[in-house]
Amino acid sequence: MKYSFANDYSEGAHQSILNALCETNLVQTPGYGVDDFCERAKAAIRRAMKSETADIHFLVGGTQTNFTVISSLLRPHQCVISSDLGHINAHETGAVESTGHKIIAIPSVEGKITAEAIQAVLKEHAENPIAEHFPQPAMVYISQSTEMGTIYSKAEMHSIHKVCQDYGIPLFVDGARLGCGLTCRSSDITLPDMADLCDIFFIGGTKNGALFGEAVVFNDPKLGRDFRYMIKLRGGMLAKGRLLGLQFEQLFTDDLYFKLARHANEMAEYLAEGIAALGYKFDAAPVTNQIFPIFPKKLIAELEKDYSLTFISHVDDDHDCMRLCTSWASDKQKLAQFLDDLKKLS
């Protein structure tokens, strides 16, 4: 059996979630997320955010969350600005377009886009005398951490938010990997900061210890108006909504969410240091739980006998960039074994 670094959703859930599932299994609740589990989970998240007013909703998965939020806030002629590598642009089968909205993709550096580049797009549209022949940019979407494992600093995110505010449009942060983004060594952003640094974000559960589940936070509750209709309409309203509440309640008890993310980051750091020590380079500097080493193709072929990695891109005739993910469930012994094997094969 190969050990998988292919993604951060290879295993089930943290044991505390399984325990809670088993203990509360026969409790009866109303359906569709209006139960006590959900209420307690929302309260726990608001406490962790130090916000009393945030409007919080739970959905099952990230793609679903992205297009539900985006299509909820855009009028038919409006589009969303994203990094070219943004998950909505690059990995979601055109789900956002399927709801009727174009994505304006800005070329990214290490998965990130800048306030300046965003402003340039907004300014060009605002000054276009025949603007109505082009979709109107009306939202900015970024991911924290990004699809390349990097993070926006507080100053960077603040600048992006400032541009959005100048143009009167919301900033939406895809937090499928928010835990790793907030807890990595170089992060200077806390969860409470997120209440000021953007307008909407989500807290990813799927990739950080839950069986599934994403918690959408509207910092300004007006933006969340009628959002329960949207969840239902887009197929994201779980009949047994309690399952989402239960999981987020566990994750936001005793800082579990952050502990799990920190573990994932530490494991990635351990891996990255071991790989770097053997002289390998990375396509983007390792920051969170996704690392992107460049390996010789022959080495990759050997490694893939015992490990699952994800191919990212061809670097040259002899080298490919691969992605290795760690997670809350990563086992340091397996990682040590991997580094040992890598050493032997190098």
Place this chain on the structure above:
Amino acid sequence: MKYSFANDYSEGAHQSILNALCETNLVQTPGYGVDDFCERAKAAIRRAMKSETADIHFLVGGTQTNFTVISSLLRPHQCVISSDLGHINAHETGAVESTGHKIIAIPSVEGKITAEAIQAVLKEHAENPIAEHFPQPAMVYISQSTEMGTIYSKAEMHSIHKVCQDYGIPLFVDGARLGCGLTCRSSDITLPDMADLCDIFFIGGTKNGALFGEAVVFNDPKLGRDFRYMIKLRGGMLAKGRLLGLQFEQLFTDDLYFKLARHANEMAEYLAEGIAALGYKFDAAPVTNQIFPIFPKKLIAELEKDYSLTFISHVDDDHDCMRLCTSWASDKQKLAQFLDDLKKLS
């Protein structure tokens, strides 16, 4: 704490599912439903269906399943025929229309529509000299059991399918409550029959012992072409797809799916007999796990102190029709207590 008859998804999951979750939690799998759990579940369902060719996919919820299937098979100008009480027409926030398709609603009797009424719609459109000014009916959607708890007999479903075949359009059966539909006393349809009686159907897990999950079956695999794109596009592709496979594997081991449904039906029968014995009428004859007694409003007010029921409709100034659901998790002692209380209040 009130005891709830409000729906059939008030509790968590059957114990065997929880056990399997806990036992396999740290097994690593690839994401998005291409894992061994899903493969085993599909094989188990094919065995239960006695079909070797059915194309099977797992989604999280019923609304999602309905609009994903319907929008997958219709061209932009096409519409779907449904009962006026059909879940897609009456309870899904316009999700089907949101994908661009009108629903032609046929008035139902006890939740059912007839082959004759369907044929009349199809014939009228086919013979309309300016048909292009109207949406083209290109699919029929029925539920088994229906939203009123009733079922289509084999002859009825066969007639409807025959009309669909005559007009070259698929019949899609919403099986959110298929278990109860197939195992109730008056049913003459088996799961293998479903391979012949319709073109697409789904096997509901959410309302029959699973935490969540619906298994879509394309009897003709050609109809399922590219369906994985559709699932992803519509937000229904669970990252930890294994969870769907695991649950359906359990449900289709040792006939568990049918045993659970039979229990729900038996509990409903017990309730219905007790209610009828006290002289109350029903809005539709009790057949499966949803029953629709007509109670005096004053009685309802008393009952609601200890029980959750669902209001359906006003019958007259003094009487309302209520829905009571049973499920795999119904506790006969609680039901006996309810009947006792009802007797005292009557």
Place this chain on the structure above:
Amino acid sequence: MKYSFANDYSEGAHQSILNALCETNLVQTPGYGVDDFCERAKAAIRRAMKSETADIHFLVGGTQTNFTVISSLLRPHQCVISSDLGHINAHETGAVESTGHKIIAIPSVEGKITAEAIQAVLKEHAENPIAEHFPQPAMVYISQSTEMGTIYSKAEMHSIHKVCQDYGIPLFVDGARLGCGLTCRSSDITLPDMADLCDIFFIGGTKNGALFGEAVVFNDPKLGRDFRYMIKLRGGMLAKGRLLGLQFEQLFTDDLYFKLARHANEMAEYLAEGIAALGYKFDAAPVTNQIFPIFPKKLIAELEKDYSLTFISHVDDDHDCMRLCTSWASDKQKLAQFLDDLKKLS
């Protein structure tokens, strides 16, 4: 060559429009409706409306106008209330649904719906504790004159508008046949009244003397925000937008629009009186330029040798209801001939 009563768009355009087309043919203008022709036409309509603030846009056709306006103002979870016979519900190939919105159809009497019926729908939704499982009614659509040739009185339209205002939603009036609606004998509504009686309406050119063209009026300019994007997005922005301006400028010069409509109504009245004098009944009382006599099938077969009529519905084994349209172009001699022929055949 048969004489056609089949519709009110059988001929080309009023001569003054052709003259203006020929005279201005080589004048150069910018494209897409930002030319002087359009500006003058808007000014002329504002004068006729006695409104200085109305936001006016020109589109090519009625179906296009309907779905462009409706989809511009609704969020994804919202739906529009219409008469069951409303053009959007009954004759537009599901175009509104194609933009993602359900239509709630209220049964009509002679093509009309009442403020009470509309209020009942809005009240039921507003009071529904699980409203998010249903599309949210957020606009009312009526036609003046209606699809049955009838009209709303000022009091009726005012009542409907009042309900809309109470619920904070706009009233949109389809004026494909507004000219006939305003100028018929029983009308008590003037064009300036329309500024108060609804939120958006359109002034139909296609069916009243133009080659094509509908003028959308947003009484509150805020509702028309970004509407030029919508027109472009939905394919309604004519490159040579001048053609729309030119036609509406002609129609709103010397009251031509109203003169043409009055002619159509007078011709219908002449026809209806002649038909009634022969003892025939009508399916709806003749009011504007569409009349709905009930004729024996054998008579219809004879008439159809020389005239085009439109079949509406079967009345009984021997009788059908037919529609006869008159228009700005109706020739009284032909009508007299028809009545003569009808008399001979009766």
Place this chain on the structure above:
Amino acid sequence: MKYSFANDYSEGAHQSILNALCETNLVQTPGYGVDDFCERAKAAIRRAMKSETADIHFLVGGTQTNFTVISSLLRPHQCVISSDLGHINAHETGAVESTGHKIIAIPSVEGKITAEAIQAVLKEHAENPIAEHFPQPAMVYISQSTEMGTIYSKAEMHSIHKVCQDYGIPLFVDGARLGCGLTCRSSDITLPDMADLCDIFFIGGTKNGALFGEAVVFNDPKLGRDFRYMIKLRGGMLAKGRLLGLQFEQLFTDDLYFKLARHANEMAEYLAEGIAALGYKFDAAPVTNQIFPIFPKKLIAELEKDYSLTFISHVDDDHDCMRLCTSWASDKQKLAQFLDDLKKLS
């Protein structure tokens, strides 16, 4: 009054069209394009194409035609490949995305994309093991002539078509300026060739002598199945459809369509030669009726006192690229005057 080179739809229509309009104005026809004018126009186009089987439909405008055709042929998960400068990608307010489909934009050279680049996109998708996470490319869209005034040679278009056929997807050619594309000096493609070189194309009337109108041609009638529903659904079905038939009948009488296009090309050639003779460069080699000279900004400011040009892009601090369009209506005397003025200002 400035003379406008801003576009090729600044004037009305060719005189023969106005004459026909006036002469046939009171002829009665059925609505929606099923009249004799349309039938004769289709026959005339089929004769000009030397095709007996092409399925032909008339729509009002180009954006409308593009999204109606594209959304008619794609399933929800499919996308269309285009040049980055393609009209659908760059000038249509996201209309294609609004129907639910992503556009994959390939960087163009002088407005053109290559068979190799298209094949690379198709191959990458076909070989992707997780292809369902990406939209499926299922159509190729190119423009002839392109948005930069250039044209595809017969060999180039054949190569692109071959790639499409290899992957089983249709090639759709936007012919808003097909006349100029076919009649320019360097063209080696004839209208009959178009029946073999692509699957669907349209013949632009708006930019070549008509008031409006585009004729869509499905070389394989199966691709046009139910297309009249699509036209109605998307708002493109003109009530007085005769107007489209009448115009295309005139355009395809005595080769008028080609004569008009040839005039536009000759006028552009005359302009381009005059401009080049003064030493100015072009952003793309002048080929058809759109030319893209690079002028000093000061010169542009002077020219714009008497002429309308279209700004395209900044070239450097002192120079901009401008677009000048000629058309069927271009007056050689005005062009001579422009060249004189340019000479004086240079």
